[in-house]
Amino acid sequence: MLEEPPILRIRRNFPRPTAAQIDAFRGVPTGFVCDAMNGAGSLDTAIAPIGAATTSGPVVGTAVVAENGPAEILATMAALSIVQAGDILLSAVHGHQGTSACGDLILGMMKNNDLAGFVTDGPMRDIEGIEEVGLPAWCTGLNPNSPYSKGPATVGDGAIVGGQYVCSGDIIVADRSGVVVIPHAKIDATIKALEEVKAAEDAFEAKVKGGAKSFLDLDAMVAEGKAVWID
Incomplete structure (x- = not known):
């Protein structure tokens, strides 16, 4: 007879970004980061800021992924034993909306571990407590139903x-506009591209503040055959 598999798998030693790599994204808006990755990288729009995340600036940290599954919280609970200060814990519940993925007490434990934030593709509960804890969090809304802790679950993968x-070890940048993932293998390339994005944004912002009223030069586009007047 086959033995029952373990209900919890934990990977403790995954590649982590360096402190310098994380620092390169501090204070950088998520829009800039997406532009540096060819306009992509954001999580689904349904994952929105809640509590302190609605007023805080950009938050950045190393991703620690807790793969819970629907209506589960075992991986999130176990992840608290391997996280490091400054990490961002991601709870994957497969988008399940029928139960809470986290409440204020576990969020409080995350704050006690000096995490930078929490992200989930499910709802949270205990909004008053979430606001009191003050740890930036992103979720899909609110639902007071309780999750289970039966597994199976995986942490650190x-x-x-x-x-x-x-993946655990990716960099997360999150602000009031959303949550962006920088894959570990693309961190250095994104940092390099970010410098060009910042320069372009600064130049365009100066034009807008200087009175610019239009983005496109339509007459030039017509002259080049890229546009045509139809009336």
């Missing part, structure tokens, strides 16, 4: 969260 495959 990867999972699909909000339409993106996120």
Whole structure:
């Protein structure tokens, strides 16, 4: 007879970004990060800021993925034993909306571990407590139903969260506009591209503040054959 598999698998030693790599994204808006990755990288729009995340600036940290599954919280609970200060814990519940993925007490434990934030593709509960804890969090809304902790669950590996495959060791940048994932293998390339994005944004912002009223030069586009007047 086959033995029952373990209900919990934990990967403790995954590649982590360096402190310098994380620092390169501090204070950077999520829109800039997406532009540096060819306009992509954001999690689904349904994952929105709640509590302190609605007023805080950009938050950045190393992703630690808790693959819970629908209506489960075992992986999130176990992840609290391996996280490091400054990490961002991601709870994957496969987008399940029928139960809470986290409440204020576990969020409080995350704050006690000096995490930078929490992200889930499910709802949370205990909004008053969430606001009191003050740890930035992103979720799909509110639902007071309780999750289970029966497993199976995996910590420290990867999972699909909000339409993106996120691996532990990726960098997360999150603000009031949403949550962006920088894959570990693309961190340095994104940092390099970010400098060009910042320069372009600064130049365009100066034009707008200087009175610019239009983005396109339509007359030039017509002259080049890229556009045509139809009336």
